[in-house]
Amino acid sequence: MSHNIILKKSNKTVNGTVRLTGSKSECNRALVIEALSEGRVKVQNVSDAADTVTLAGILRNVERGVANAELAGSNHGPWTMDHGLNTVNIGPAGTAMRFLTAYFAIQPGEVVLTGSARMKQRPIGILVDALRALGANIDYVENDGYPPIKLKDGFVQRTRVINIKGNISSQYITALLLIAAKLPHGLELHIEGDLTSRPYVEMTLAMLNQAGIQHKWNGNVISIEHQQFSETSLPVEPDWSAASYWYAIAALSDEAELFLPGLTQYSLQGDSAITEIMANFGITSQFKDGGVHLKKEPKPLGRKIFDMKECPDLAQTVIVVCAALGHEATFTGLETLKIKETDRVKALQTELAKIGVKLIEKGQVYKLDCSQKFIPEQLFINTYEDHRMAMAFAPLALVVPQIEFEEAAVVEKSYPAFWSDLESVGFSTEFTA
Numbered sequence: 236m237s238h239n240i241i242l243k244k245s246n247k248t249v250n251g252t253v254r255l256t257g258s259k260s261e262c263n264r265a266l267v268i269e270a271l272s273e274g275r276v277k278v279q280n281v282s283d284a285a286d287t288v289t290l291a292g293i294l295r296n297v298e299r300g301v302a303n304a305e306l307a308g309s310n311h312g313p314w315t316m317d318h319g320l321n322t323v324n325i326g327p328a329g330t331a332m333r334f335l336t337a338y339f340a341i342q343p344g345e346v347v348l349t350g351s352a353r354m355k356q357r358p359i360g361i362l363v364d365a366l367r368a369l370g371a372n373i374d375y376v377e378n379d380g381y382p383p384i385k386l387k388d389g390f391v392q393r394t395r396v397i398n399i400k401g402n403i404s405s406q407y408i409t410a411l412l413l414i415a416a417k418l419p420h421g422l423e424l425h426i427e428g429d430l431t432s433r434p435y436v437e438m439t440l441a442m443l444n445q446a447g448i449q450h451k452w453n454g455n456v457i458s459i460e461h462q463q464f465s466e467t468s469l470p471v472e473p474d475w476s477a478a479s480y481w482y483a484i485a486a487l488s489d490e491a492e493l494f495l496p497g498l499t500q501y502s503l504q505g506d507s508a509i510t511e512i513m514a515n516f517g518i519t520s521q522f523k524d525g526g527v528h529l530k531k532e533p534k535p536l537g538r539k540i541f542d543m544k545e546c547p548d549l550a551q552t553v554i555v556v557c558a559a560l561g562h563e564a565t566f567t568g569l570e571t572l573k574i575k576e577t578d579r580v581k582a583l584q585t586e587l588a589k590i591g592v593k594l595i596e597k598g599q600v601y602k603l604d605c606s607q608k609f610i611p612e613q614l615f616i617n618t619y620e621d622h623r624m625a626m627a628f629a630p631l632a633l634v635v636p637q638i639e640f641e642e643a644a645v646v647e648k649s650y651p652a653f654w655s656d657l658e659s660v661g662f663s664t665e666f667t668a
């Protein structure tokens with residue numbers, strides 16, 4: 236049953252402490268590393284993001300044995316039995332889809348990996364081509380280049396050198412790096428062209444390193460030899476992408492003092508760049524007491540050019556804040572937004588039009604035009620099955636008296652407590668039937 240949610244805030248002051256769930260990106264890497272490590276690596280602080288819960292459930296079931304009749308026979312949860320084959324449904328979880336493709340490619344047994352309707356439109360051909368070149372047997376079940384895919388038995392490594400395009404999704408590269416140390420001949424990954432979302436690749440290598448896996452990165456070549464994981468635990472930091480919505484709330488408030496425990500200045504998460512971005516909107520970040528304190532300072536607005544290539548998940552947050560403030564900024568690095576949970580560029584354009592703001596595409600550059608901006612009494616925001624559409628527009632409730640969001644549960648993908656956390660600092664929420 237789906238419910239919308241109505242969000243209001245009667246004043247523009249926001250104070251409080253918000254404990255964010257673990258990073259979905261860190262946690263999904265940690266879970267795959269744990270599964271590959273044969274019991275050596277343990278994850279600490281597992282996130283309750285739905286994407287992570289799904290991935291953890293699948294890996295737990297693999298550990299218990301793919302042929303487990305009870306699980307395979309059930310139509311509930313991620314496992315179903317379809318024409319005698321195990322079908323694993325990862326729903327809308329992009330990283331889980333990509334990481335599991337590499338993971339299952341080198342496991343014994345046959346599995347069909349599928350996902351939500353949107354997942355079937357999110358490309359995976361670059362990763363499948365790379366895995367096939369390595370020696371995996373993979374078939375497309377419906378459309379070439381897209382899930383669902385059938386991962387068959389009989390992986391035999393044919394080469395250690397793989398060329399891969401870097402400009403579509405870094406998740407393909409992470410997926411390959413995660414399995415690299417398990418490959419009998421290791422992996423030498425040659426990244427062709429630009430590398431998008433680079434901090435996510437750095438996060439992967441840093442976490443592998445914490446788990447005892449060494450790498451070399453020279454120019455565009457990353458290599459990992461066949462190696463054993465060491466006995467260790469992988470701690471997961473709270474989610475900086477989730478923190479970005481609190482920075483946006485602070486930016487649209489008159490007065491804000493927020494404490495986000497557990498976040499660190501030298502994070503593995505590239506989205507910690509939100510501290511530097513939001514300094515342009517008068518938000519100071521002070522790292523003390525084991526977390527970050529945000530404070531709104533009365534300052535003129537700062538820079539007007541933002542490149543989101545290294546932090547694409549912050550794009551919606553920052554664009555909505557600029558729109559709300561009438562800050563006519565220019566954005567680059569938005570290319571990959573079109574293949575995420577929805578076409579985020581189109582979704583932003585449609586929803587911003589509801590406050591008279593245009594996001595104008597000129598080749599690789601996007602410009603906000605706020606000349607016709609207006610603040611309505613009420614707003615209805617469509618969310619397109621994209622958690623970040625809901626969360627990025629929620630801070631607007633500091634400016635618009637009442638906002639209704641389609642499908643409140645959409646936020647569960649990465650931040651299940653989002654609405655209750657808003658309530659805890661004085662927003663009012665009401666679910667509609």
Ligand SMILES: O=C(O)C1=C[C@@H](OP(=O)(O)O)[C@@H](O)[C@H](O)C1
Nearest residue numbers: 260330404405406432435548571
């Ligand atoms: O590796 C990861 O954890 C992620 C990488 C990014 O994707 P792309 O590399 O496709 O930009 C990001 O948008 C996504 O939310 C999480």
Ligand SMILES: C=C(OP(=O)(O)O)C(=O)O
Nearest residue numbers: 327328329330548575576
């Ligand atoms: C793009 C995202 O996730 P994924 O690619 O893992 O579905 C996201 O969380 O913004």
